[in-house]
Amino acid sequence: VTALDQSSVATAADEQPVFVESPLGHLLAVVTCPTAPSTGVAVVLLRGGGWRPSSGPRRTQVRLARRLATLGVSSVRFSYHGVAESGGEGDAVFRLDQPYVDDLGAVAEWVTRQGLRSILVGNCFGARTALSYAARSGADGIALLVPPLHDFEVARRRDRRPLRKLARRATPRHVWAVARSPARRRAFGRTARALRDLTVNSVSRGRAAPAWMSRHFCRELDATLTRGIPVLFVYGEQDPYFRDFESARTGEVGDIIRRAGSLVTVKVVPGRMHGLTSWETQDATISEVHAWVASLVTPLRETGGR
Amino acid sequence: MARGYDVTPMLLQPSPWRERMRRSRLGAVGPVGEWAEQKGTGTSMIAAGSPPESQAVMVRDDGGTEEVAFLGDEALLFGCLHIPAGEVRGGLVICSPILADFGANYQREVNLARHLAADGVAVQRFHPRGTGHSDGDAADLTLQSLIDDATQAFAHLRDRLPGRTIAVLGTRFSALVATRVAGAHGQPLVLWEPVTDPQRYIKEGLRARAVNAMRSGVQPEEPADELARRGFVDLLGIPVGRELLGTASDVGLAAELGEQPCPVLLVQLDQRDELRDDYVALREQLQSRRCDVTAHCFPLAESWWFVHDRLAPTEAVVEATVRWLLARL
Numbered sequence: 206v207t208a209l210d211q212s213s214v215a216t217a218a219d220e221q222p223v224f225v226e227s228p229l230g231h232l233l234a235v236v237t238c239p240t241a242p243s244t245g246v247a248v249v250l251l252r253g254g255g256w257r258p259s260s261g262p263r264r265t266q267v268r269l270a271r272r273l274a275t276l277g278v279s280s281v282r283f284s285y286h287g288v289a290e291s292g293g294e295g296d297a298v299f300r301l302d303q304p305y306v307d308d309l310g311a312v313a314e315w316v317t318r319q320g321l322r323s324i325l326v327g328n329c330f331g332a333r334t335a336l337s338y339a340a341r342s343g344a345d346g347i348a349l350l351v352p353p354l355h356d357f358e359v360a361r362r363r364d365r366r367p368l369r370k371l372a373r374r375a376t377p378r379h380v381w382a383v384a385r386s387p388a389r390r391r392a393f394g395r396t397a398r399a400l401r402d403l404t405v406n407s408v409s410r411g412r413a414a415p416a417w418m419s420r421h422f423c424r425e426l427d428a429t430l431t432r433g434i435p436v437l438f439v440y441g442e443q444d445p446y447f448r449d450f451e452s453a454r455t456g457e458v459g460d461i462i463r464r465a466g467s468l469v470t471v472k473v474v475p476g477r478m479h480g481l482t483s484w485e486t487q488d489a490t491i492s493e494v495h496a497w498v499a500s501l502v503t504p505l506r507e508t509g510g511r
Numbered sequence: 512m513a514r515g516y517d518v519t520p521m522l523l524q525p526s527p528w529r530e531r532m533r534r535s536r537l538g539a540v541g542p543v544g545e546w547a548e549q550k551g552t553g554t555s556m557i558a559a560g561s562p563p564e565s566q567a568v569m570v571r572d573d574g575g576t577e578e579v580a581f582l583g584d585e586a587l588l589f590g591c592l593h594i595p596a597g598e599v600r601g602g603l604v605i606c607s608p609i610l611a612d613f614g615a616n617y618q619r620e621v622n623l624a625r626h627l628a629a630d631g632v633a634v635q636r637f638h639p640r641g642t643g644h645s646d647g648d649a650a651d652l653t654l655q656s657l658i659d660d661a662t663q664a665f666a667h668l669r670d671r672l673p674g675r676t677i678a679v680l681g682t683r684f685s686a687l688v689a690t691r692v693a694g695a696h697g698q699p700l701v702l703w704e705p706v707t708d709p710q711r712y713i714k715e716g717l718r719a720r721a722v723n724a725m726r727s728g729v730q731p732e733e734p735a736d737e738l739a740r741r742g743f744v745d746l747l748g749i750p751v752g753r754e755l756l757g758t759a760s761d762v763g764l765a766a767e768l769g770e771q772p773c774p775v776l777l778v779q780l781d782q783r784d785e786l787r788d789d790y791v792a793l794r795e796q797l798q799s800r801r802c803d804v805t806a807h808c809f810p811l812a813e814s815w816w817f818v819h820d821r822l823a824p825t826e827a828v829v830e831a832t833v834r835w836l837l838a839r840l
Contacts (some may be wrong), residue, residue: 217587217646222567222579231569233579235644257614260643263748289621290579290591350522357597367513443727482723484745 213240227286228393229313231291232281234312235259237270244388245500246345247279247310247321254299258289263481265388269326269491274500279321283312283466298387300395302356302421303402304334324501325493333422335349339434346501347429348437348494351478354449356419356460357399415452423457429467437497438471441478441486448505470497549564571596575628581645582637582667590637590667591642593628600631601676601840603666603701603818604692606639606661608683609652610716610749611816613642616682623680623829630833632840633809635668636662640754650743650750655710657688664796665692676840680832681705684712690767697771701840702764704780704815707789709758709832716746723747730732747816765796772801776835778828780811807831 219238224231250266252259259282261269270280285305289294309325316323324346327335332352339347383389429436440447454462462469474489481487566580574596581587605620607613624634639649640662647656661679668677678699679687686705693700707713717734724731734744735755743750775797779790786794786806794804809828 217581217589217644217811220581221565221643222581222589224567224569224579233567233569256616256618258617258638258643260638264643264649289617290577292571478726480748482748484748484750487748 210461212456214273214274215240218287219271219274224292225283225311225315227293228307229286230291232258232283232286232292232311233290234281234315235270237274237280237282239277239422240274240277241277243279243504244277244507245321246324246502247496248273248317248321248324248326249309249316249335250280251325251327251334252282252284252330253331254297254371256288258483259284263487265481265487265491269488269494271494272491272499276495276502278324278498278502281312281316281320285307297505298392298395299330300356301330301353301419302335304330304337306334306338306341308388309334309338313338313342318319324348324498326350327352336422336425336429339432340428340469340475343432344434346437346498348439348497349495350439350490351441351444351446352422352438353446354419354422354453355417356421357395357417403484415449415450415456418453418457423430426458427461430461431437431467433468435501436469437494438469439478439490439493440473440475441476443477446479447473472497523608531697533570534687545812556691570740571625571628577628583663586646587642588637588640588663589720590635590664591624591667593634593669595623595628595633598631598713599633599672599675600837601678602615602633602635602672603627603678603680603836603840604661604665604668604689605634605636605655606664606679606681606685606689606692606746607636607642608642608681608685609639609642609657610684610751611719611747612683615815618829619825620682620827623832626829626833627836630837632836633672634669636665637664646748650752652752653754654687654762657685658691661688664680664695678836678840684709686764687762687767690764691769693773694767694771697773699774699776700768701776701778702786703778703828703832705764705777705793706791707764709762710758710760713756713758716816718743718816720744720746723817734765764793765800768797768800768802770800772840773802774803775805776804776832777804778832779806779808780828781808782810784810805835 215237216487219240221236221238223234223236225234248270250259250270252261252262252266259280270282273280284291285295285308287295313323322345325335325344326348327333328350329352332349335344335347336349336352338344375410383393426436438450440450452459453459472493474486476483476486476492478486478490481490517711566578568579569577571577578592580590580592584592594653603624604625607620608616620636624636627634637660637803638645639652639657640650641652641656664678665677676698677696678701679689680701680703681687681695682703682705684706686702689702690700721731737744738753738756743752744756777790777794779786781787786808790806794806797804
């Protein structure tokens, strides 16, 4: 951001909290107004799973929203139901195969009611939520920041956690503890389903994707790109999820991306993006997203938002 | 399910007031009548010359409300005020911890506020400048800025609850802040896993940063070199400025309390189930200042620096705190 741009970066004075009604509770969103003439676009920021507020990991959503304002873009960052200031009951576990599409749907609808078009920017679980929503309902663009390509962690790590290790844990004491706890019974159910899916995928003939690859992800990415929606992928070069992405690109995901041509942009930033525990990685990520959103909205700006 | 509504329609175009605020911060203050000239243009419902009351309100099942708003005039603080449905017996200001602890403790604070509001206690939560949704840069955060922000939040709640007792809660580093604010007014004080030695806390953070760097196969830069190079140290993705890094060891909890004795709840969230030595010493110091100290231990397995957000233990901590506060408000 240049010195000139810095002077127009938004602050809290350009922001307003709002509760958005959703089927699962009222969601607290913070809306950043543009500091330049509006392009008629709002970026909806989705954070990863967890119980932090929508300022996002290390305030990256706040910094991104306030910089995007210089492009004439509004931003909406919100907390999922049951998280932080939002109402409703949260889940004990955030599941990648069950993204919070209803929450995003409510926010996207609210954005539409303001007369704005939506670009979705999601991080990790938020990326999967954005992709799932875009595949069903559309958007003007989606940025997927370090999206996991698996549905179950146990499935992705299967190669590092052989079954005999799981079997060793099946002591009478452990089994009794699982049987007594509803939460642990549910977790066991998830693990069992993941292993079953993994087994089915492993023996399927002709699959050109790793066994842990999420079928939801492939299907939704394909549907999103078929709709003509531009997609940005951003990974950190040290992210394990980036290695998964590279591996998946040799198969079905690669085919989908190749078919989409210029609709897909892939950017790799230094460091590990998941958790954003480095300032350089945060800066690089914000710059990539800012530049990509600028490339989408600049034509709108030049035509006065028409 | 809670019912909610936003009391102020959204203004998604740059508003005259926002423009004025922004220019004011940049040193280009417009004429006094500038905003008044905008009224009647159909762009706003706000009275001439006054900033919009930009808050959102959620009404909960029990009739209590949660008001979310940016507080202050210049550098704005994100705040959430939990208001009980019926008679209000007192208040609590929650000083959130900083750095990695901010997210780790967040949901526990929200749960505490909602429990207390259901029991007739108004609770003011806020994000200090440089954290969360508030204004400011993280690198500019200092002990004094934290105290100033907590004082502002305390005053905000006191204006809403004149004449009522208002307790203060602080977690980890912000325990120093809560102690100063509660001590200044002789109010009940709750300390969750308080930092008793700021320098030790910073050193623990730098150790966590070194471990994180080693896990990534990177040699971390010496903090002094990094500080000289860019004016802050990157502590697990959060910039920490020179002043906060240098917060002196002689800043002590008991000393921050001042002369007025107040009741204190000391909560230890640590691996062990008995009060550790520095908290035993703290309890003695507080008791020597005629403070009535209650201590609770809640075993916690993880390190504060590496768990990004944590729900457990929540219920036991919240219950113990609610019980203690209700007896004193």
